[in-house]
Structures are given as structure tokens and as C-alpha cells.
Amino acid sequence: MDNPLLKPFGTPFDSIPFQALKPAHFKPAILQLIEEAKQEINAIVSNPSTPDFANTIAAMDYAGKQLNIVSAAFFNLDAAETNDEIQQLAQELSPVLAEYSNDIMLNEGLFQRIKQVHDAVNESALTGEEARLLDKTYKGFARNGALLSAEDKEKLREIDKQLATLTMKFSQNVLQETNAYHLHILDKKQLAGLPDSILAAAKAEAEKRQLEGWVFTLHFPSFVPFMKYAANRDLRKELYLASATRALKANEYNNEGIVRDIVALRDRRAKLLGFGTHADFVLQERMASSPAIVLDFLHDLLQKAKPHAIQEVTKLQALAEADGISTTMPYDHAYYAEKLRETTFNLSEEALKPYFPLPQVLEAAFDAASRLYGLIFELRTDIPTYHPEVVVYEVLENGQHKALLYTDWHPREGKRAGAWMTAYRGQWKENDQQVRPHISIVCNFARPVGEVPSLLTFNEVTTLFHEFGHALHGMLADTTFESLSGTNVYWDFVELPSQFMENYCYEKDFLRSFARHHQTGEPLPEEEIDKIVAAANFMEGYQTVRQLGFGLLDMAYHTGKLSPDISVEQFEKDTVRDTQLYPDVSGTAQSTSFSHIFAGGYSAGYYSYKWAEVLDADAFSYFKETGIFNPETAAKFKALLSSGGTIDPMELFIRFRGRRPEPQALLKRAGLVA
Template sequence: MDNILLAPFDTPFESVPFQHIEQEAFEPAILQGIQDAKQEIEHIITRSSPPTFDNTIVALERAGRRLHIIAGVFFNLNAAETNDYLQHLAQKISPLLAEYANDITLNESLFERIKFVYHHTDQALLTTEEKRLLDKTYTNFTRNGACLIADQKEKLRAIDKELAGLKVKFSQNVLHETNAYRLHLTADEQLTGLPTSIKNAAREEAKKHGLAGWVFTLQQPSFMPFMKYSNNRDLRETLYLASAKRAFQANDYNNTTTIKRIVRLRQERAELLGYEHHAAFVLQERMAENAAAVNGFLLDLLQKAKPFAEQEIAELRALAKKDGIETMMPYDHAYYTEKLREAKYNLSEEALKPYFSLTRVLDAAFLVAQKLYGVIFQERADIQVYHEEVKVYEVLENGKHKALLYVDWFPRSGKRAGAWMTAYKGQYREDGKNVRPHVSIVCNFSRPTADTPSLLTFNEVTTLFHEFGHAIHGIMADTVYESLSGTHVYWDFVELPSQFMENYCYEKEFLQGFARHYATDEPLPESALAKIIASSNFMEGYQTLRQLGFGLLDMAYHTGQLKADSAIETFEKEITKETQLYPVLSGTAQSPSFSHIFPGGYSSGYYAYKWAEVLDADAFAYFKESGIFNQEVAQKFKTLLSKGGTEDPMHLYVAFRGRKPTIHALLKRAGLIGTSEV
């Protein structure tokens, strides 16, 4: 029987035919895809004609395209709609793909051709994008072992193969621990403080498990409201500890050994390739350039933010003291933060939710894209999806097809936690055709109930806009080569489009256009709008310290500071002590579920979230000067988005802004300096 994954899809826009793919088809398709890609590489190597940019660099860019699509579908499903079979297969496939990648970068004959093109091509005859592709290809080979001797190459292969399996194992352990926990409550008095909507959702969750009463889980739409509103401090502690101990308990899903092995292997790999540590390897191709610059950036922000954070926590402690709590603990933070928000601004996140139905918020995000970039979104019922809850929109520009956007909003047992953007198909131009992208947003928002639509907290509103910003980056892509297209940019630049979009959530006129009560259609009261804007930097000092703690921890792991005999809990506590404003509870740790840096792509790169805030604040300040939908500025930003990784990101930013970014706009927006200091 023919394998549907191995041929172009006979579907609208060659979209993935999810409903016709049997999961058993993935393994043979990937194995065949690897063999086909190797044959394409062999064809490049055995050419009788001399190496040229087209017959070597461009040919390599196109090699393995089918394999890339198949693997992309598989791993996206494994993140958003997995099961035991897919998880087992991921453990098996990941090392094979790592080995295949090494078969390319460690191929001496292939590298000789690339090296010849790199050193003998007249750069003046290449476009800017062609130069970038040539440089990226050559650098990718030299950075990843092409110049190593034979025994070193074998060692690199072994390291990469083991790392691939460890990263899958880490993710699977976190997913299992997240799904395995249930806080089952059976008495009304255990629910004091919780809004009716939260209790209703918990009752529905209990019914799913065949239980009476209420069930709360570690999924964010269940976990966070409980931590914010439950008056029962003991239960808050119970739920907090369950979350903080994920993959850090005495069972088969403990990630501590996996962490140490990943960190050790990354260090060995870096040293093998001639770098001091993993961070030095990673940051060579980042805007920050080196670990000293990253740590300097993080510590400078820490110095500026900590006094504000300490003042914020002092206010929370004063509230808690009125309730007889002498020592605030981490599980008290969300609860008293919500109380302080209500006290300072008379603003309750729960009271705001009816004004932010998911449908209206999504329409608002679409409206931003339409006003800025001239694109519209039309739902398509004829595009196959991997779960009945997923929806697909066709993106149109001037009436012509621009992209497909998949959206997947609600938590499921087969979906990992968090929110992310990904792609099923990249953008590129070839043979006179502009192949358009298929991108996806995956989140974990509260489900609709029998009598209410999905209602978002304001934090979830900004999350949607954030992921939509990533999607727009992919949608606007307009490059020749897929490996330079869309979000294929430096990791400390990739967060600019997403964080830029969040700014619109705090613009009064824009908010007025879509914040309306789901049942009555009444607009959000003017007073509430003003309070949202006034509270835009509420607890910003604390949030900054929290992000800085993650960034410093990431850098510590990847600059050789973790020793073989270090206890993860102790190491983490020592590294983040200057950012911790509450006692650290024994038996808890962030690292075992820190998916961004261990299985994810943010190792030595978590700082990028704060780094990109400098860019997004500076960029939005430019819009504010001319109007938040100013077409001239929007077209400049659209150009930046469309160019992907075809130019150095600082060059792209300067072309947009007219100068390099400064930190002043960020500090002002965060309330960490006054207007007079800007």
C-alpha cells in the first residue's frame, strides 16, 4: 500500500491530510524519507561538474524537503495530540534523525564542495540572500563538526544521538507528571473564594474522570485560577507543591539524571567543537554574541528591577499580615497579587473575563493584522485537522492566498502545557512559484462550558496576541530559501514580532473596539479600560526578577557551573538566590520541568525574552510616535518580518527604526524609570 506521507498531498494548498494518516505510517515514511534524502545528497556529491552555488548550496537547501515535512507533522502531533504509540515512536525516531543530520554535516565529500563554493564564488555576483545562505551553510558545517578528525566525528555522532533521545524523554516525563495529578475535592467548604465559572469547570473535569465533586489539575486554566482565588491556604500549598515537584519525585519520571546528562553532553559537544562551553557555541550566532554580554544584560536589569520588586512584595506581605500570615510563601503570591490588584485598581481578572471571549479576542488579533499588513482571515471547513477542536483559516492578501493558519486552543491529555507557534509547511520561492506557509498556534485556554463560551483572563489575551505575533512572522515570510524564511532568525530576535503584538492589548481605543460582554454585548466600562492600562506594569518588578532568574539559571547550566556532584535543588537555589523573594520550599525545583531549555530550543537563550523586550518596546514606541496603525511605519515593519533571516537582524532593525534600539523605552514601559530619565 502506498504511504500517503511520501507523496505530495492531494488536498487544498497541499495541506496535511490528517484524517487519512494512520499513525503506523510515520515510521516507514521517515525511514524512507531519510533514504531518499541521502540519495539527494549523494547526487550532489557525485556530480561531474565543478561545485557551484546552484548545484551545491541550493541543491543542499532543497534536499530532504519531504523528510522535513513528514518529521514536522510527526513532532507537531507529538506535542499537540500525542499518545503512547507516538511517544514511543518519538524515542525511536529522534536518534535516527540526529544521526541523519550528522550524516550530512560530517560528510567530507559534501563539505569539500561547500568549501570550494565558499572560497571560490565571486560574492559580488550573489544577492544579499544568496550570500546569507552561503555563509549560513558553510558556518553550519564548520560549527557542527565538519573539520573534526574521524574519531572525533564518531564521538559527536554518539553525543547527538543520545541527546536526541534524552530531550524526548524529558518532555514525556513532564507531560506524564502534568497529566497524572488530580486534586479531587468533595466538600463545598473546600471551594471558598473560587468564582462560579471556575467551580463549574472543575465539576466538568470531575465528570470526565467519573468522579463526584470537583477536580483541579496542573493545566494552567485549572491551576492558576485556584492559586489566585482559593481561600484555602493548605489546598493552595498542596496544588503548588504538586506543580513544583513535577518530574522531581522518587519515581520513574524524575528528570534530574536526565538534566545532568543533557548538560554534560552539551558541554562535551561544545569542547569537542572548540568552544569553552555550550553557551559560547550557541551565542556565536545570536545578537548577544557571548555569555559575558548576556550575563551583563541580565545583571544590569536585575539591579534596576530588584528595588521595585521588593517594594511590590512588601505590599503583598502587608496584605497577608492582615490575614495573620507572618511569612508569605510562594503559594501565597498569586492569591495576594490578585487581592492587591483589586485593592489598587478595583480590578478583578475574573470580573474581566466575560468581556474577553475567545472569539472576540481572535477577531481583534485578525483586525490588527488587517490594519497593519492588509491581510484578512477566512475560516475554511475543507482543510483537514488532527482534532475536532482545531480550526483553520485561510489568510488572504489583496484577494490572493497568503497562508493557512491552524488554531488549537484548549488543553487535552495529549497536549503539552504552555503556548507555542509552529509550522507544518514553510515558505520559499522556486521555479517562479511562491510556496506559501502553513502555520499553527497551540494554546491551553479555558474550554467553553454548556452555557458560556471560552472566556480569557487578560493574561491569556496577551498570550494569544503573543503567539499570533509569531504566526504573523511566518505568514509574512517572503524569501527564496525556506531555511531563511519566517521565524528562521536568531533566537534573540524571534521574540520581537510576538512581544510587539502584545502592546496592542494595552491601547485604549483598540481595546474599546473588541472588549464586550459575551452575553449582553455591553462594552467594557470606561473605568475598567483605564484600570487595565494603568495596571499594565503591575508587579512588573517581580515578573522581571522571575524572568531574570530563569535566564541566569539557563546560563549557569550552560557555562559549566553545574558539577557532577551538584544537587539540582541546591544548584538552582544558589544560582537564583538574588532573584528569589520568597522562601524556596524543600523538595521543589523549576529545572525538572524547564522545558524551554532542556528539550526546547532556548538553551543558552532564555534571556532572549527580556532581550527582545528591549526591541519590542523600542519598536512600538516608534509606532506610538506616528500612530499605532500608521501605514508608513507598518510597511517598514512588514518588510522586517518578510525578510526572515536573510539579513543580520540588527541591520533589519536599523532599516526599520532608523537607529539601533535603546533600553529606555523598555524601562519606561515597565515603570523602572521615570519619564525624566528617558
């Protein structure tokens, strides 16, 4: 079979040749590229020259580049445009790639060369980036079993193969359960409270399924507005239960056993490597360096936020009681929060949507990047894509090519829920030549309906800016070695660039520049802008406590707290009890669909969202002091972004801010202190 993945792509900027690809191309390509990468590693091991930085450490970073690109394309497709064939291939290829990774990490000859360089090198002879790569490489091997006995290395291999299979299966089960459910309504009276735009989308979904009436799903653009606006409490409860029981039901997609197996395997792996728990293992390479530091951080924030959260929920309960509801439940929260927002600020998310058409919001993000960092985004129609809805931009700086940016905005059956940034190719320098990155943003915003463009809620506006912040981290990357480039930083630092960009959505002058009605071009009225800014901290106590609950649950799973004699549901409820603001709903759990920690990269790291909020609030307060588009401040922040992982993140922050981060800026911004 002629395989387009095994020859020069022949596309602009060597972008992935999606137009020529079939799922069947991936397995033979990945298997062949694994063999080629192994040969590159063998050449390093058998090199007769004395091991040094160039022939061992740098050579390793350059090995397997094509395998990285092809496997990234495959797993990005599995997340954004999957099907049964791709899912089956993912089950087959995940353990194979885990085995390949272990073949490298447990290669005794390779590690001896790395150790020799590590032990003998004079660090003053290396650049700062080279010293950082040497340290990262040595630690990476040690943390992945290089110091183990032959017998324990085999145990580690088996654990990693099982984990690769289980995390993939977890993700696929959540997607199956998300797609399996829909709420079909024939009587329009049951849809009281829902805005016309949401009804139109639900009608279009029904027509797509060749059904009468209206259809609502568990995908965010359908689920969230239903929970927020539907007056029918029984239907809110039904939709909530469908979401909160995903992969928890007694069927083939149940994730309870998988959760237990993943937790147990991670714990065994950590102990095999000499760590007390998986969290100890993970946090050795984080700004927050131990479980105790993370837990202190979470509990300290909880103490400050919970009184505010209780006050907020009490106000919602008063509204619910006026409707005859004696006990407010989780499926009431979004509905009454929206009512409270409307009465407190006279602010309706739905009424704002016509002022935030997707193309306009994206243009505003591009404008911010241009004013801050001098980037220009030009539409390219000649770059192959994996779906007709995907749009690609060439990113330019001073007229020179900087990156490609793929954008994929709308939900599909083959796309997992949520929003994320990823890369098809990283950034590095080789033979004095720049290899520039190919970055992607994937979201799940409502599709255009008829002549009406995709209209974003204000929350979705901030989501777009968040993912665009991650994308900028990737696009501005300027390092020599790919493994230190872009978002290859400590996990509790990686959310700084994304959360930083959200701040611009609350700046009045900037909002005025792009919030215009999609039909009339009228600017968003000044009083509405004032309300958005005034409502910035709306339900902040509740949202903070909810996030802290997720962080505490993550830490409990990964510090050995799960025992065999307690159900996953009960363990979760016991763990988050202090963060719970509504009564339990029996038979529900977040854990079985908690993809961030069981299928993403956030295990023992979910706390990092809040940790990074401290960094981003403090960073943006500096911009507020100097001007939100101040060129000198922006140049300093651009240097932070482009440095990737070449410098310790605390040092990077201090270089930018002139001091260590202080939490006061976050507490003040969140309204948790005066």
C-alpha cells in the first residue's frame, strides 16, 4: 500500500496530508517509524566516541521526530474526529507506543551514556538550555525505571502497557456514553424558558436524526443552556442524571473498574520507582513539589472561598423556595444562578450572545496577539484538514512564517467534549534552521443555524481566549530542543498563558473593540459592558469551591486513599464532602467521566488550574499597572512564553514580574478579600 505517512508530505509547510489519509495508513506507518526510531537510538548507543552532550543528549532529542508527528496526528484525530476504526487502532497502538517508550527508557546502554555525560560534564561548558535538557533527560530516565533491576524493569513495562490501554478505554467509554443519550421532546410546552436560539439548535439536531420535535444531548452547547434555562425541573433532573451517571451504569461502558485499575497501577508504578505515592512521583517535577504543599494550598483557598460560596448558594435557595422548591439540588444550580445573575445585574447570557459571533471573537483574539506580540494571522485554504469545518491560518511575525494554527470549533459525534489546544508538530532548531510549530485549537461551540453564525456565550468567549493563550505558548516557542519547547513546561505552570489571556475579556476598552451585534453591527451598549465587568466575580465562591473539590478528589485518588471496600461513588462523596454545597444525588459520580485525570495529563495535577490562577492574576496586575498592551511589559511576557521549559518556571516568573508571585492579586480579583 502506498502510504502518504511514509514519504515526504509535499504539502505547504510539511503539514499533515489529511486529504490523502485513511485510518488504515496509521498502523503500518507507526510500526515502521518505531523501527526507524529504534535504529536512531541504536546508533547513539553504539557510537564509539566518548559520550558527550552533542552525540548523546542532543542526538536523543532529535531522534524519532517523524514518529512523533505521525502519532500526534493519529491521537489528535482520535480526540477530534474519531470513528470505530480509529478507536480500535487506538486500542492496538497505545500499548505498542508505550512499549516503544519503555524500550528507550529502559535501554541500559543508552542510560549508561546519559549517566556518563551527566556525571562528567562541566555545566559551565553548556548553555543554560543544554544544562536544563541534560538534567531533564537524566531525571526522565531515572523516573522511568532506568535504575531498576532487570526484573523490576519488566514489571514497569507491563504496568505501562496496561495503563496505556486502560486510559484509552476510559476515554472511549466516556465518548460512547455521551453519544448514546439524547433527550427527545415533542411537546413545546415542556421547553418553557429556553431561548429561541437554543430551540433552533435543538430542532436542527432532531432533523439531523430524522425525528420530530427537539433533541438535546450531553454535548456542552446543548447540555449547558438546557440546565441554565429550562423551567421544567423534571427534565433538568433527567439531563443532569444522564450526565452524572456517564460510564457509571451497569453496561459495557462502565468505568468504575477502570478507575480502580488505573489508580492501583499508578500507585504500583510509583512504589516500584521508589516513591510513596503517584502524587509524590508527579509532584517531584512541579512548582508545588509535594502533596503536602498542594493540600495546604487547596485547603487554604477552601477556607477563604467557602463562606462566600455558602452565601451565594443561600441566595439561590431563596429563589428556589419562591418557586415552591424546599430542597435545592445540583440540577437547580445553573437555572437559579442564571435567574440571580439576571436580577442582580440585569444581565442575560442569552441576550449577550448576538454580540459575540464566533468570527468576531476570533478576530479579537488575533488583534490582541497582534498588539501584544506583533503576530498576524492569514487564512490559508491550501492546507489539508481532517474535516471541512477545520480552518487553518498561517501565523506571521515581521512578515516571516511563525506557525500554522488549525481551528476546529463545533461538536461532532466523533469529537470528545470540552476544549483543548494541541500540536501536530512542535518547534525546534536543527542545523541552524528553525522548524516552526503546527498548533491546533479544538472546541465545542454551537454550530451556525441557517443564516445565524455561531453565537458564543460570554463564558465561551473566555474559553476561546483561554485556548488561544495555550496556542500562543506553542506558536511563540523559540528554543533549540523540542522537548523544552512551547507547552513542555511544568504542568502547574502550563495554565498561566491560557488563564492570563482570559483577563482581556473583562477589559472595557478591549470589549468595546469587538462586541458588536452580528446583524446590525451596533456596539454592545455601555451599560452591558459595565454589567459584564461587575459580574466578573459572580458565583466565584461557588466556582472556586467546586474546582477545589476536583483538586482534592484527584489528590485523594493519587495519595493512596481509595480502599477496595468502598465504591467509587462513595469514595468520591466522602472525599469532596467539605466542598459539597448541595445534597448528594444517589447513583451519580464525576469520577467515571473525569477524563482530565484518568485519560488526560492532569493526574495529581488538577490543582494546577488554581495554582496557575495565582500566577495569572499577579501577572495581569502588572499589565494593569503599566497598560494592558504596554510594549515593554508585553515584550517581557513574550520572553516568558517563548522560553518554554528552558528556564525554571519560578525564575521565568521572577524575570518577568521582578519578584515571586503573590496570591493577594487572585484573592482580590476573585472578590474573596476586600
